[in-house]
Amino acid sequence: MNSRLRVITALYVTQFLGYGFITIGLVSILRAGGTSLDTLALLSLIGLIWPVKFLWAPILDRYGPRRGGHYRGWLLVLQSGMVLALLALLATDPASGRIGPIAAICAAFIFFSATQDIAADAVAVRLLGDAERGTGNGIQVAASYLGNILGGGACVVAYDQFGWPVAVGLLAGLTAIGLLVVWRFREPERIDRPAATRHAYAALLTVLTQPGCRRWALGVVPLLYAGAGATYALVSPALVDAGWSLTRIGAVTGLVTSGPAVLAGLAAGGLVNRIGRAGVLATGGVALAAATLLLVPVLAGRGGLGLAGPVLCCFMAAYAVANVALYTVNMDYSRPGTGGTDFTVLASIGLICSYAASAVGLAAAARVGYPAVAVAATALILGGVALGVRHQRRHRPDSGGPNRPPVSAPTVVKQPA
Template sequence: MRQPSERAAGLGTLTALYVTQYLGIGFITVGLAAILRDGGTSLQTLGLLQAIGLVWPLKFLWAPLLDRYGSRRLGHYRSWLLVLQSGLVLALLALAPFDSPVDRLGPVVAICAGYVVLSATQDVAADAVAVRVLSARTRGTGNGIQVAASYLGNLLGGGACVVVYDRFGWVPAILLLAALTAVGLVVVWRFREAPRADRVVATGEAYRALLTVLRQPGCRLWTFGVVPLVYVGAGAAYALVTPALVDAGWSLERVGTVTGVVISVPAILAGLLSGLGIGRFGRRTVLVGGGVALVVSTVLLLPLMDGDAPLVATVAALAGFLSAYTVLNVVVYTVNMDYSRPDTGGTDFTVLSSFGLVCSFLAASAGLVAAARTGYPAVAAGAAVLVGLGVVVGVVHQRRFGDRVRPDGRVGDVPPVVVASDPDRVAAH
């Protein structure tokens, strides 16, 4: 059994990795976009910059390579993390010479694209480490940290670094970003990955895992039933928020402050608390709680969707919505990790989470198109219905396949497909 100190070290490593991973992402998608727009860059060009993010749903294409190859001396996934985390720092430092990014947009976008590829790959390795070091009872906590870390990273990268840029200039902002990211490199260097007790799969088998992960009991119902309903509903509603606020007369500064900073704080807390709640009350209970909260908060957004957006009530509704969305994200990630097998953890978790990302991207686009035809309130109401259906299907899934932790440390009532050699590891349902 793992000792508490080992688990704490694993959680600390994952926290540092996830936070530093999102620092640059937050800067590119929020901070750099604001800097470029302030310099006169067109919205069309900014749209192309945001399209770099589409690399993330495609990371499943090379995830099997990380499960197949790795150094036994340095640690299978640690060897990847050392290279990738170093690459993230160097990519950020490469931005430093371009103190006028508007005038050198081509090289800046190219470096940003390279950073996104590195961060997506680093995420595969970090998730694989999480699959291996988190037990059934700590998976919720680990995934709560992951989701909360994404908000914190975006908050620092998209907010704090922009403030530094505004006061001190481009180079200090980039150096701060690189220094914060380097903290993750120090943590990885000190991390000691346990030798792989499970076998290292062949390349062909690693790629076959992209499909075999879905053959596990209940995995298809979860992946193609629960995940699309929840993510399409929540994603469509969330896509309406910013344009609805603008249409209601909010200034861009207020929109950015509220959506990027104010409501992120309760979302970070919701991510951490929901992770602890999963460990204490189970996946199904937190799924229902988060789902009900998201449906209610979406209904509370209907006045905004109809053009009525008083500050206090709107901020409260948005904070409730994002917090509930965060709770459901943590549950989805946790069950995805339940289905991730130790010897192909990077591939399994990546392919399952990538499907959710695709659903979110498509939902955002479809929600805006539908709103142009039917109006914001109709789309928001439909989104609430989809989330509710997703929760119902999720409860059916969990009742059938179970989320109770058995005395042997495994999750569920059906025999796992793959059993790890470590008795504290939890195999997939």
């Protein structure tokens, strides 16, 4: 189990290093250099590559090298692409004001990292049995926040102290660690024969035909992600309206809140086997709803840092716990032969709902105010929790629901030169 988790940890942590740097750290660096908010908003659209990655997920399930591991071959290419994209940033200068080359390179990196996520999810589906999925998905959730800390925080400090080349070099070096782990990883042989391309794409829909999956993916997931997404979208604008500086907002929302989320994600992963998926979902969901209500004074411009900091920490920690439960059930519904496609489809539904709810929440806030939207979001979250707990009572793995053992235990070996 330790070897499996080492591989999964390396894949997810290195994946989110660059993502955290681009979405948090680079935004701060460019803003400090005088880049307009409108330009930064356009740069943020690069992140939309992630919700639509399901469009090419079947390709990774269908095609792959016959020797050395089906998904390992993809990971070697994609992890290398991530490192090369980051190294390409060395040829740019954020102080020059020329954002075009930086945006193009960042888009390439986001594409590589999103596609690497498909392969990493497929590997996790194959390697982790029912008893290990909670821990594996706890690592995945924690890794996303750890990426914010290292990529969005440590690399920004390196830039401030030593300059652009050192910051980018540090980022590329850390990402290259994942490439080394993949190189030493021996993937279990794929026994099943990859389906034809048309059948691989059919998995985009057939994943929803499994018992209870449609109710989960089109009911539980949208409610929870819509509630959380709508709430979080309000935070930065509300803090701006309250007179906070951009630096202060970035430090609190991107760095301070990530630490508790990392710990909460890891803890939730360990709790899945003890209290079950429903128990973790209820714990995280109820705490998320409570934190959303506690945010109402903050969104109304009251309380200051003394209230906003702790409440946002609670919100992100609870969101991490709920995400562990959501990802674990998504993995339960991911079939070994189409694991990349299945998990990506289910995860993308949540991302799309979160993006849509963010836009709707901001538009609604302009008409009814931030607090009213937060109260409505709380109702969505509690509705998702209730539906999710009911779903797990009928479809949990030990009641005949989705439950697939790992293919076989992998080994990490040193490859011959």
